Amino acid sequence: MNLTEIFPYVPFTDAGFQGLLPFMALGIGGTLALILAPMKNGALLSRLFALITLIVSAICIIQLDGTKEMIGGVLIMSTKTSALMLALHMVGVFAIFLLSGEEKKEALLPESNALIVYSICGMSLLVSSHHLLFQFIAIEIMSLAIYVLVAMRRTHRTSAEAGMKYFVLGGLASATFLYGSALLYGSTGFFTLPEIAVAPASFLKTAGFCLVLGGLLFKVGAVPFHAWVPDVYEGASLPVTGFMAAAVKFAAFCVLANVAAAGLNASTSEAVTWILTIAAALTMAWGNFAALTQRGLKRLLAYSSIAHTGYLLVGVIAAGEGALSAGAPVALYLLFYAFATLGAFACLQALAPGSEDVPMDALAGRGLTHPFLGLGLTVFLFGMAGIPMTAGFIGKYLVFGAGVHTGHVPLVVLGVLTSVAAMYYYLRIVVTLYMKPVEANAPKPVLHWGAAVVTVLCLMTTLYYGVAPARIIAFFETL
């Protein structure tokens, strides 16, 4: 018996080496940013290094041509994964811009720039791997950085508590994912998803899929595994919350879509379909319902993010069951949602009076005194609500269209109805922005240049793709 028979992960070739360059760049650059952070001018240096690292890594990704398989097919770099990784890098750059304005106000350490780079490295590994254990490692690289980012505000009690809650529940979810992959390995003899999908059915395989999906549903914040989302969003600082809502959800949904597609194509499809359908229905209903009663804007956006998880799950089911151009609707929805969320958090960052959750009254009348912020926040909220002429509408249209195409009409009806209910809490914010008088002793909004850049870019993309989405849809459908 030779080595490759019992351990098929052969060392990478020259072609594979090129594919590993982005990950090496992220790892080395992140470490440099970490080393530079405690120095004099550390905040500036580490931010600069983190940005350079992300750009270098993005260039390495663009330079790749064709599909590359590395470490015995464990990591696959194709046009699709490259596009997803580039989107994640962009979110990372935006997050570093957002952090630059908040470091003093939120008592964040400069090391947070390095942590962003590390978590982007984990997310990039996550979207490019089809191997369950490498996905576990990637989830952990991503999550360990995020746990620290959440608990970073050391003097805030809410931050410490949110960090602990996220860590314990996240550890539970990771361990569940790992045990599920062990069961899948035991029942099929493979860790790679395509092979697991075609292996014969057994009780062990069904149980393994249930556990793996349970762990992933936690990471995306689906009901009934959603309890951490509002607490963590409230406890973390605004830029970190924006980063989590955009990037962590993006990466976790990419891997959930892969696993769900394997499960739905396999002989275990009935159990997997039931789990995903029930989770989608509960998530859409509860996320929107709970958001109606929230007072703080961070908690409101947390429940809104749970609701979006529900809509995305409909797309995941449709993609797994082989709707036209599988995966494109989910990827586009995630991209458009990422722009809307990052933009909304950039605006909130300027409008927030202190470092605790942003009360609704802090926005009163600000749409008239600060027209740019008001316009930005309005467009981003419309984007989340899915109002036509914004990118959010296109995303929702594609996801629900794919749902109808695969025959999940009840789920889509529920999705449309809950979207209408969601209009209430999005519009309530807009009404507060424009129709309430400014509070007498309210602190003035301060717009940092980083947040302004993010707002402008997100505003442009949200409006542009809302009006002219044809090219990006065509691009994602060819992947």
Place this chain on the structure above:
Amino acid sequence: MLTVTHLPQVLALFLFVVGMLIVLLRRNTIVLLMGIELMLNAANLSLVAFARSQGQLDGQIMVFFVITIAAAESAVGLSILVNLYRNFGAVTTDRAQTLQG
């Protein structure tokens, strides 16, 4: 039928369930971290036993990665725990309740 080859799997399942119950029921966060370690090690045991019964090596090698990850995870967990103690003066979850799910 249950045979000797199934024993490691039964033990792994037992450890996993015990770990999960600890995480869900206990109030002391240090014990919660121990519960997570127990769950990860249950998965490790399961992986090693499956790899052995299938005559493959990859399951066993992967366990090394998982052990490394578990070590990193407890380092991060303990530092978050120290932070929690500094803010609340306790490491039990019922003392740290300013946020409500």
